[in-house]
Amino acid sequence: MRRAVVLGCLAVLAAYPVVNPWQPYPQAVLLLAFLLAIQATGWNIISGYAGYASLGHGMFLGLGSYTAGILSVNFGMNPLWVAPIGGVTAVLMALGIGSVVLRARGHAFVIITIAMLLAAQILATNARGLTGGSDGLALELPFWSRDYQNIPFYYLFLGLLVAAVAFSGWLRRTKLGTGLVAIREDEGKAASIGVNTTRFKVTAYAASAFFIGVAGGVYAYFLTFVNPTGAFSILGSVTIVLAALVGGRGTLYGPVAGAFLVQFLSEAATVYGGTQSRVLIFGLVLVLVVLFLPKGILPTVQAWWARRHPEPVAYTEQQVARGLAHTPRPPGEPLLAVRGLSRSFGGLTAVDDASMVVREGTITALIGPNGSGKTTLFNLVTGGLQPDKGEIWFDGRRIDRLPPWTRGHLGLGRTYQVTRLFKEMTVRENVVAPLPDGRWRTMLADAVRGHEAERAKELLDLVGLGGMAHQKAGSLSYGQQKLVELAQVLMLEPKLILLDEPAGGVNPSLLDRLVEVIRDVNARGVTFLVVEHNIPLVSELCDPVIVFSAGSPLAEGPPDRIRRDPQVLDAYLGV
Numbered sequence: 001m002r003r004a005v006v007l008g009c010l011a012v013l014a015a016y017p018v019v020n021p022w023q024p025y026p027q028a029v030l031l032l033a034f035l036l037a038i039q040a041t042g043w044n045i046i047s048g049y050a051g052y053a054s055l056g057h058g059m060f061l062g063l064g065s066y067t068a069g070i071l072s073v074n075f076g077m078n079p080l081w082v083a084p085i086g087g088v089t090a091v092l093m094a095l096g097i098g099s100v101v102l103r104a105r106g107h108a109f110v111i112i113t114i115a116m117l118l119a120a121q122i123l124a125t126n127a128r129g130l131t132g133g134s135d136g137l138a139l140e141l142p143f144w145s146r147d148y149q150n151i152p153f154y155y156l157f158l159g160l161l162v163a164a165v166a167f168s169g170w171l172r173r174t175k176l177g178t179g180l181v182a183i184r185e186d187e188g189k190a191a192s193i194g195v196n197t198t199r200f201k202v203t204a205y206a207a208s209a210f211f212i213g214v215a216g217g218v219y220a221y222f223l224t225f226v227n228p229t230g231a232f233s234i235l236g237s238v239t240i241v242l243a244a245l246v247g248g249r250g251t252l253y254g255p256v257a258g259a260f261l262v263q264f265l266s267e268a269a270t271v272y273g274g275t276q277s278r279v280l281i282f283g284l285v286l287v288l289v290v291l292f293l294p295k296g297i298l299p300t301v302q303a304w305w306a307r308r309h310p311e312p313v314a315y316t317e318q319q320v321a322r323g324l325a326h327t328p329r330p331p332g333e334p335l336l337a338v339r340g341l342s343r344s345f346g347g348l349t350a351v352d353d354a355s356m357v358v359r360e361g362t363i364t365a366l367i368g369p370n371g372s373g374k375t376t377l378f379n380l381v382t383g384g385l386q387p388d389k390g391e392i393w394f395d396g397r398r399i400d401r402l403p404p405w406t407r408g409h410l411g412l413g414r415t416y417q418v419t420r421l422f423k424e425m426t427v428r429e430n431v432v433a434p435l436p437d438g439r440w441r442t443m444l445a446d447a448v449r450g451h452e453a454e455r456a457k458e459l460l461d462l463v464g465l466g467g468m469a470h471q472k473a474g475s476l477s478y479g480q481q482k483l484v485e486l487a488q489v490l491m492l493e494p495k496l497i498l499l500d501e502p503a504g505g506v507n508p509s510l511l512d513r514l515v516e517v518i519r520d521v522n523a524r525g526v527t528f529l530v531v532e533h534n535i536p537l538v539s540e541l542c543d544p545v546i547v548f549s550a551g552s553p554l555a556e557g558p559p560d561r562i563r564r565d566p567q568v569l570d571a572y573l574g575v
């Protein structure tokens with residue numbers, strides 16, 4: 001259905017200049033809509049998929065225009081042939097800015113993008129020798145006959161738009177794309193499942209710039225003129241954001257639909273009310289969209305359509321594969337070793353000179369009163385927090401200075417006390433999101449087809465939720481979400497999984513399944529460290545049991561002995 005609509009629109013747009021060749025004005029309006037759509041589609045990669053808003057994205061159009069303009073004026077090259085170099089310049093600039101700013105999380109990026117746009121404008125004004133200063137650069141006229149009017153530009157921009165949308169769609173289907181959405185939804189969690197957040201964000205920023213840079217070169221040729229205020233206009237950048245927000249950011253076709261709407265609106269405002277009215281109308285549209293269509297037009301229409309035509313959902317739960325009997329393995333070598341680890345929050349020492357080991361092949365429990373520091377220890381081991389002092393060794397390697405994703409790649413996975421699934425993604429996308437290594441090949445692998453998707457299906461079947469693969473993760477019950485989180489962490493192919501209160505809030509029937517899955521996975525060679533308050537469950541599932549009290553281990557041993565240990569009773573009951 002969607003494909004048919006898209007192809008239909010494309011056919012109409014491709015046929016338009018042929019059917020109606022003597023209408024340069026509507027052709028020019030459409031051509032500018034294509035240009036805006038190319039920019040909004042690029043913007044959507046970093047700001048829609050990854051959630052990092054850029055308010056200066058028009059800079060890449062200006063960079064492309066100046067690259068083509070300078071090469072054309074100084075070296076006599078036709079701007080059209082060098083337009084792809086404009087794309088390369090834009091990518092290089094994005095890589096430079098991104099690798100500095102996108103290391104950190106949060107709002108710095110937004111501010112820097114505006115600052116960069118203004119800096120580019122100042123630079124273009126002052127580097128007179130190269131750019132002609134505020135007078136700008138005049139480019140040669142198009143080499144084709146005037147009879148063709150703007151038709152060649154029309155098709156050039158349309159072709160670029162198709163390429164930009166195809167690229168964005170492909171990117172979204174890769175594991176890189178899933179990782180970007182994961183970053184938007186929960187960056188800390190994304191890092192813990194092996195997503196190298198810095199590299200993902202920088203790649204997305206660079207990818208978002210390419211087609212805009214190329215389009216900039218073509219645009220300069222279309223105008224036969226480049227100047228600093230035109231090329232690096234703040235209104236141009238705001239229009240891109242507006243187009244994507246109106247259409248629906250984070251979707252593939254939303255930014256395109258939004259660009260057409262905004263372009264037509266802008267044209268109508270200029271014709272009927274003068275240039276100034278355009279700014280007013282943009283402001284009004286922005287307010288209306290934020291208030292009434294916060295997700296944008298396309299997602300709202302899609303949601304309406306889905307309500308009218310609900311898909312039958314298979315709620316039948318599958319049985320866990322029961323093939324593997326649990327044969328407890330003899331405890332092996334230390335897989336995780338913590339030595340003298342401490343971490344304080346202000347005056348409170350949450351983990352206090354803790355030392356312990358988790359041996360290969362075990363399901364080790366970590367129990368202790370509320371606030372004794374168990375979750376903090378998990379955060380230190382997986383890299384969500386930095387220790388004040390001490391060492392963490394995993395599989396023979398010191399890991400306490402490594403970023404969370406590298407720890408994930410080494411085989412360290414975790415689940416959370418309160419599940420942290422990416423709620424806007426489907427269950428399958430959640431399971432596919434983790435990256436077991438940092439290779440480009442893995443990042444660019446197709447997430448919805450092939451090996452990765454096969455494995456995600458296997459893991460969902462393992463936890464008995466294969467029938468729910470296409471539902472939004474947020475629509476699942478809490479217990480089901482815990483199972484999906486387990487399937488998700490298994491995608492990392494971990495050696496050790498840290499489970500933070502797996503039984504908390506889970507109903508008894510799902511709890512049985514959870515225990516069964518943990519035993520099954522353990523029988524396949526995966527070690528577990530489990531924080532749990534449900535002591536009967538701990539006694540049934542775990543050996544050994546480590547008791548944490550006031551930030552460090554107090555006792556360790558088999559569950560029976562631990563239950564009778566007077567020191568442990570004292571710590572729990574304060575007797």
Ligand SMILES: Nc1ncnc2c1ncn2[C@@H]1O[C@H](COP(=O)(O)OP(=O)(O)OP(=O)(O)O)[C@@H](O)[C@H]1O
Nearest residue numbers: 345348350368369370371372373374375376377417
């Ligand atoms: N980010 C933080 N900032 C300030 N204090 C914190 C932070 N994280 C944990 N704490 C404090 O550190 C102490 C240990 O907390 P932690 O969550 O590690 O305990 P826990 O053993 O996991 O408890 P529970 O069993 O209730 O989950 C608590 O007093 C908690 O309030």
